[in-house]
Amino acid sequence: MAEAHQAVAFQFTVTREGIDLQLSHQALTEIYLSGVRSWKKRIIGLKNSVITGVYPASPSSWLFVVIAILATMYTRSDPSMGLIAKIQEHLPVSQSMSTQCQTLVSAVLFSTMLWLLLIFTMRMCLKKLLSYHRWMFEKHGKMSNTTKVWVALVRIFSGRKPLLYSYQGSLPNLPVPAIKDTVKRHLESVRPLMDDRQYEHMTKLAAEFESSLGNRLQWYLKLKALWSTNYVSDWWEEYVYLRGRGPIMVNSNYFGMDFMYVTPTPIQAARAGNSLHAFFLYRRKLNKEELKPLLLRSAVPCCSYQFERMFDTCRIPGTLTDTVQHWQDSDYIAVYHRGRYFRLRVYQAGRLLSPREIEFQIQRILDDPSPPSKGEAKLGALTAGDRIPWAKARVKYFSSGVNKRSLDCIEKASFFVSLDDDEDGVTADDPASLDSYAKSLLHGKCYDRWFDKSFTIIYFKNGKMGINAEHSWADAPVVSHLWQHALSTDCFQLGYNAEGHCKGEVDSSLPRPQKLNWEIPPECEEQISQSLAVAQALAGDVDLHVFSFQDFGKGKVKKCRVSPDAFIQMALQLAYYRDQRRFCLTYEASMTRLFREGRTETVRSCSNESSAFIRALEGGEAAHVCRRLFHEAAEKHQHLYRLAMTGAGIDRHLFCLYVMSRYLGVESPFLKEVQSEPWRLSTSQSPMHVEMFDLVNHPEYVSCGGGFGPVADDGYGVSYSVLGENILSFNIACKLSCTDTSAHAFGAQIRKALRDLLQLLIPNQTEFKTEEKRPEAKKDL
Structure with missing residues (x-):
């Protein structure tokens, strides 16, 4: 129970000599470093707010305008046409301020107002420019002179080095069609x-x-x-997402898949160590707004607001409607393994744990022999069944005491992680393996995912992984960007050692992951069983087929x-x-x-x-x-x-x-x-962020994208991906x-x-391949 002692800042005992305080230096250090990290985040947030608030100008441009106005005044001309004098007349000043100082203050105020007016004008011009959409209706490769001028103006008014949210104030509002x-x-x-x-x-x-x-x-x-x-x-x-009273598993949540032909390491904990570290590197970039906003044609920005609720977010059930709650940056993840829930901190002394240290902590969870608490093993089924019973159970059984603390820990976590005991993925001699892998990502056992979390990462025993995402807070392209960034960082930046473990050293003094405690009454267990029955009936009715089509891809299609x-x-x-x-x-x-x-x-x-x-x-x-x-x-x-x-x-x-x-x-x-x-036919294309992968030299690093459940009882749901030049995939x-x-x-x-x-x-097309072949790597990583 060493970790329990470290969680307490001080202890005290009453003796004959009085009260004896026993301060914990490590705990106080943790509190101090946590506060430093929190203040750093606030300062970064404030700085980004200022930069985004004045975009497409920059804060330094204010100084340029002030110097320009003062330089013009130095030549005894009045660029303000009398406004500086007017400001000076109404300036509340003390008698100790000289006339020259009053003029200087008035000039700075005028410069600031002029600077803000210029920002407003530039933003309005950019907003008007971004309302022009004729460029999209022009044939590919044939750009009109009007569009060429428009592109040049957009680039002029767009400023330099935008942050993720820099364009938000300049985007036009969605028009109401006639x-x-x-x-x-x-x-x-x-x-x-x-x-x-x-x-x-x-x-x-x-x-x-x-x-x-x-x-x-x-x-x-x-x-x-x-x-x-x-x-x-x-x-x-x-109305489409939060007011739905049926299960969100299968009906709303969707999934993303790992590489088809590559498993970077067969060690479950190692794969978790690298990829979890990659997710938090992504969150760091997101918090600092260092992710580049999506630009179409390298000039036209897309809205980025969906990124705001990616981490630290959970869907909360209600009797009439659910809500989406987003908390401040949490420093831990919630982990499920063999019916137990754990809280795993990924920051120590104010720093993000290395991949090797996260692997070490995940392995501790995998090796933990403790059994689940009574009623704990299938608790996640509440998030997989109907929403009203879950909402009522949440209020009745999880609104106080140890259950509330444990539920808060899950809901306020950065995201949810499930360590699966099964082996899944693509097996060369089993064509149906891809189907069972996709079904596992879509619904699992119906109780080993927390479907309310913004996303759940699933790690299988053989090193394969996948993602299941809740739909209300964002759409698939946003989650896809996160997912593919993590895959790319895991394989091409972090890598593994010769034994398949994460690189780096381990601090063995790290406090053990904290097992969450529950007190589940029999009535709640009955509700869990009922929700599980509903979820299992729904999952058992899903017919899912995944395949990659390798006869040809977009390269040959574009030739047509x-x-x-x-x-x-x-x-x-x-x-x-x-x-x-x-x-x-x-x-x-x-x-x-x-x-x-x-x-x-x-x-x-x-x-x-x-x-x-x-x-x-x-x-x-x-x-x-x-x-x-x-x-x-x-x-x-x-x-x-x-x-x-x-x-x-x-x-x-x-x-x-x-x-x-x-x-x-x-x-x-x-x-x-x-x-x-x-x-009856619901379709969607899963985006492939090709800039994150080198499909020319590493064609085997492709995924089958992702998928979703059927929309109509008598229809099909089809998700497809265009993978490089030669492969199409379908779910x-x-x-x-x-x-x-x-x-x-x-x-x-x-x-x-x-x-x-x-x-x-192409009538002269040669005979197609009759079987799907695995791409060969051109060179080793």
Whole structure:
């Protein structure tokens, strides 16, 4: 129990001579260093706030303006046109201040106001410039003169060396599309899904809505857009994520995968040591805002606000709605292993533990023989089941005493870590190993993850790892940046020694990880069992198939002068039609981070053009006709994608109109019909941050990206990644309870559709490979 003594700053005993204080030097040192670290963070935060607050100018530019004004005054000219004299007249001064000193103070005040005015003007100019989106609709490689001038102006007004949040005040607000445009595009998107009678009915509902209730709802939305930073994001977070009362496991949380063909070390604790150190290096960069903001075309900034709640964040259950709580920087992680929960501090004496020291601490947890407390082993199932029972149990059993302290420790941790006793990952002689690996990351055993945490890192016994992320606080591209940064740092910067252990030395005097204590009453155990049953039923119904497609990649697709994303979306449309013999409403996620606090918008990939192409191809039309229709469909898809990114999408607008109608207590048959339309094919591209990896020299360092559960009971969820020039990967999910869907059958249809489309576009294409081969490394690390 040495660590317990170190946690107490002093002890005292009462003797005949009085009170004897026994001060703990180590504990007091820890308190002092913790305070120093906290103040350093505050100073860095204050400095970054100043730099971001005056961006695109810099704090040093204030001195330049002051010197310039004083130099001009020295030549006996008045650059202020009398304003400095006016300031001097109204300056509250003491009699001891000379006239020359009063003039100097007045000049500095005028210079400061001029400097602030220049900052405001530059920021407004940049905001106006960033509202221009015609560049996105120009053909790749062909830039108009207007766009060239615009790019030059953006770079002039953007300043130098931006921090992560520097552009936030200059980003435009998301515009509210016109009602008539949204209604028109919605009708166009549902035309291939409806027969003439259904479409005529929808057209009548749309016309009635547009001419009556729609205008009233639109007025309220425009008022909200003027008042709020983003008229969609707060409602989207609340109503799509936080008010859902069903399980977030499978239904909301998503996962990311490790390298497919490489396991840097087979030692579980060592892999945890390096990667956990990498996560905290990332957090340090995040706190200092040293991460570069995402720039499209190297000039156009994207919103970074989602990064703010990455660490030290947890979703808190409620009976009506959940909340997302974010705490100050914590210096520990919560760790789960064999039914026990531990608190592991990653800072010692104010410094971040080295990878070798974290490995040492993780190994201590793995070697700890203590059994779980009564009811502790499957406690995490509460976060996997329905939200209302979890909210009630949290209030009843975890609001005081030892349970509250232990729960606080988990919820306020930097993030959650699960040490798995199973071995998982890609096995050469077992094609299904990738599927079971993905399912483990998606839901595990339903009690060995803490699904409410912003993200959970899972370490398997054979050194493989993965991530499971909660969705309400941010979207996948933000988590993907963190995840791929950690993978890259782990392998290419930190590395391992010849035995597979982390590099460096160990301070064996480190206090042991603290095991959390629980007092779980029988009634709470019953609730845990009920939540676990719900979660296991949900997890057991997931049919998940993951595969890498290595016949060709984006390199060959681009030779066809087609966007890789449009090519894949057309393949998915073709595969779905062949699988189901019908078209369906298709969801493709697109970002709206060109606007402040932007999140996502929907691209409705099933269009009149895509359905016309598929009918022609399946109907045996001539190849040249099919090629023409394919290019029309691909161009239409890209146009819809650009509209979504530039704030002219339809689904978020329709969603907000529906929410507003509910606030006003009015019924809209049109909006009710729109909201009831099922997304039987839900798709998303997992981004690959290629700048973090050298896929030319190390093609084996690729991942299968990530994935998510099925959205509709009778539909598919498909996540795909474009990995370098030659590999595509797919994660397909559906429900076993639906007899009309099969993840493996749909995967086979996707493979066939990809090959058929390339064969159509390049008729002389040689025979495809029939098996997926493992990339060979060109050189050792």
